Amino acid sequence: MAVVTAESGHPLVTAETIKALDEIRHVHQFNDNAVRNTRSLSDLVGMTHLGVHLVRLESGHESTQFHSHQCDEEFLYILSGRGIAEIGDAEHQIGAGDFMGFNTSSPAHSLRNPFTEDLVYLMSGERNVIDICDYPRIQRRMYRVGGDKQYVELNNLHDVQPKP
Numbered sequence: 001m002a003v004v005t006a007e008s009g010h011p012l013v014t015a016e017t018i019k020a021l022d023e024i025r026h027v028h029q030f031n032d033n034a035v036r037n038t039r040s041l042s043d044l045v046g047m048t049h050l051g052v053h054l055v056r057l058e059s060g061h062e063s064t065q066f067h068s069h070q071c072d073e074e075f076l077y078i079l080s081g082r083g084i085a086e087i088g089d090a091e092h093q094i095g096a097g098d099f100m101g102f103n104t105s106s107p108a109h110s111l112r113n114p115f116t117e118d119l120v121y122l123m124s125g126e127r128n129v130i131d132i133c134d135y136p137r138i139q140r141r142m143y144r145v146g147g148d149k150q151y152v153e154l155n156n157l158h159d160v161q162p163k164p
Helices: 015-020
Strands: 024-028 031-040 050-057 074-080 082-087 090-095 099-102 109-112 119-126 130-135 140-145 148-153
Touching: none
Parallel strands: none
Antiparallel strands: 024 031, 031 050, 050 119, 074 099, 074 119, 082 090, 082 109, 130 140, 140 148
């Protein structure tokens, strides 16, 4: 039997290989308390249309800034631990086995871990060339085109009027 490693380019990545991967610490660009410890699984097998990540959220941290996407869909599947999901104006306690899926018309959302144990989940989202992400609580809109990201303050937008 062949040994499958992260470097092999094979579509199978074993649990042993995943466990041995170093976690990458990601701090959100608009929220210093949003710190995710991530193992990016889809990159190991060369996936380009979907990002699939195994995420560990430590106690006291958030997953992101409260946001919604206009182009990318995403989901989270909780593997262990507990957290509080904010979806629109509501808060929901979530735990192992719970699933959250966000299409492009979904309300803004975020996740936080106020509990003592780590919250571990599988997260996946599309990797469209263009995405627009709204952050309603901080009144920002971020544009991603290719690998470049830029943002604007929503209170400084101007409507474009058609010419007569």
